[in-house]
Amino acid sequence: MSVEAAVPQLRGQPALRGLVAAELTSMTGTQLSAVAIPWFVLEATGSAGDMGLVMGAQWVGIAVLGVVGSNWAGRFGPRRTMLAADLLCASLLALVPLLHRYDCLPLPLVMAVMFVVGGCTAPYLTSQQLILDSFGRDEALLSRANAALQAATRLAMLVGPAAAGVLVSAVRAPGVLLLDSASFALSAVIVWRCLPADAAERPGRRRPALAEGVRALFRDRLLGAWSLGLALAETAWQALFALLPLLALARHHDAPSVAGVLLAAFGGGAILGTLLLHPALRVTSAQRLAVAGRVALGLAFAVLLAPLTLGQLIGCLAVVGLLNGLSAAPIVSVRLTRVPAATRSETLTVATAAALSGGALGWVLAGATAQAAGVTTALAATVAVQTAATLLFVFGAYPARAVTASEG
Numbered sequence: 001m002s003v004e005a006a007v008p009q010l011r012g013q014p015a016l017r018g019l020v021a022a023e024l025t026s027m028t029g030t031q032l033s034a035v036a037i038p039w040f041v042l043e044a045t046g047s048a049g050d051m052g053l054v055m056g057a058q059w060v061g062i063a064v065l066g067v068v069g070s071n072w073a074g075r076f077g078p079r080r081t082m083l084a085a086d087l088l089c090a091s092l093l094a095l096v097p098l099l100h101r102y103d104c105l106p107l108p109l110v111m112a113v114m115f116v117v118g119g120c121t122a123p124y125l126t127s128q129q130l131i132l133d134s135f136g137r138d139e140a141l142l143s144r145a146n147a148a149l150q151a152a153t154r155l156a157m158l159v160g161p162a163a164a165g166v167l168v169s170a171v172r173a174p175g176v177l178l179l180d181s182a183s184f185a186l187s188a189v190i191v192w193r194c195l196p197a198d199a200a201e202r203p204g205r206r207r208p209a210l211a212e213g214v215r216a217l218f219r220d221r222l223l224g225a226w227s228l229g230l231a232l233a234e235t236a237w238q239a240l241f242a243l244l245p246l247l248a249l250a251r252h253h254d255a256p257s258v259a260g261v262l263l264a265a266f267g268g269g270a271i272l273g274t275l276l277l278h279p280a281l282r283v284t285s286a287q288r289l290a291v292a293g294r295v296a297l298g299l300a301f302a303v304l305l306a307p308l309t310l311g312q313l314i315g316c317l318a319v320v321g322l323l324n325g326l327s328a329a330p331i332v333s334v335r336l337t338r339v340p341a342a343t344r345s346e347t348l349t350v351a352t353a354a355a356l357s358g359g360a361l362g363w364v365l366a367g368a369t370a371q372a373a374g375v376t377t378a379l380a381a382t383v384a385v386q387t388a389a390t391l392l393f394v395f396g397a398y399p400a401r402a403v404t405a406s407e408g
Contacts, residue, residue: 094181
C-alpha cells in the first residue's frame with residue numbers, strides 16, 4: 001500500500017484517535033508525577049536515598065510485572081487491559097496524597113504504589129500494539145499509526161516536565177499527584193468510549209505459554225535481532241537521559257538550566273522527526289528508513305564523545321532526537337508485521353518487557369559507572385551500547401528471511 005492510500009485509511013480509524021488521545025492524556029500526567037513523586041518523597045522524608053528507593057520500585061515493577069503479566073492483554077483483551085491499568089493507576093495515585101494528608105503513609109506503601117504503577121506499563125504498551133495491529137498488515141499504514149502514537153508520547157514528554165515544575169510550586173507535590181490520578185481516570189474514559197470492544201475469546205482455546213512467545217521472537221532473524229536492538233537502544237537512551245544532568249554539570253557547570261535545554265533539544269528533534277516520517281515514506285520503504293535512520297543515529301550518538309560546545313551539544317542532541325523520531329515508528333511497524341498471529345500478545349509483551357528492562361538497566365548502570373569511573377567513561381559505554389543496537393538492526397535486515405505473521 002502506498003503512503004497516499006494509507007492516509008485515508010488512518011483517518012477512518014476512530015480507534016487511533018482514541019489511542020492518541022488516551023496516550024497524550026495519561027502520559028502528560030505521568031510526566032507530572034515523574035517530577036512530583038521525587039519531590040514529594042524529598043519533602044516528606046528529606047532523604048535522597050528514600051527517593052531512590054521509590055523510583056527504583058517503579059522500575060522493578062516495570063521489569064517484573066512486565067514479564068509476569070505477559071498474558072494479560074491476550075487473555076483479557078487489549079481494551080479491558082488498558083481500562084484496568086488506567087483505573088488502577090488512578091486509584092493508587094489518588095491514595096498517596098490522601099493518606100499523606102492524614103499522616104498514615106509509610107515509605108513501603110509508596111514503594112508498593114510505584115511498583116504496581118510501573119508494572120502496568122508493559123501490558124498497557126502491548127495492548128496499544130495489539131490494537132494497532134488490527135488496522136492491517138501494511139508497513140506504511142502501521143508506520144504512520146505508530147508515528148501518531150509516538151508523537152503524542154513525545155509531546156507529553158516535552159511539555160509535561162516544564163508544566164510539572166510550575167505546578168509543584170503552585171499546588172505542591174500532593175496536588176500534582178491528584179492531577180496525575182485525574183489524567184489516568186480521563187484516559188480510562190477515552191479508552192472506554194473510543195476503543196472497540198474486545199473480541200470474545202474462543203471457548204476452550206489454550207493461551208500460548210510465555211516460552212512460546214520467546215521462541216517466536218527468535219525464530220525470525222529480523223524479529224529477534226530488532227527486538228534485542230530495541231532493548232539495547234532503550235538501555236542507551238535511558239542511560240543518556242540519566243547522564244545529561246551530570247554532563248551539564250561536568251562540562252558546562254550549570255546542571256538544572258542546561259539539562260532542561262538539552263532534554264528539550266532532544267524532544268523537539270524527536271517531534272520534528274515524527275513529522276518528517278510521512279514525506280520520508282514517500283521515497284523509501286519502512287524497513288529501509290528504519291535501518292538508514294538507525295545507522296545515522298549510531299554515528300550521531302558517537303559525536304557526543306567529542307568536546308562539544310554547549311551550542312554544538314544542543315544541536316547534536318536535536319539531530320539524535322530527529323533520527324530517533326524518524327526511525328522508531330518504522331522499526332515498531334516492520335516488527336509488528338512479522339509477529340506470528342498465534343503468539344502475538346505473548347511475543348509483543350516479551351519484547352516490550354525486554355525493552356523496558358533495558359531502560360531500567362540503563363538508569364542503574366549509568367549512575368553507577370559515572371560514580372565509579374566518571375561521566376566521560378559512562379558516556380563512552382552508552383555510545384558503545386547504542387552502536388551494538390545499530391549493528392543488530394543492520395544484521396536483522398540484511399538479509400532478512402521472508403516470514404509472515406501467519407507463520408507460527
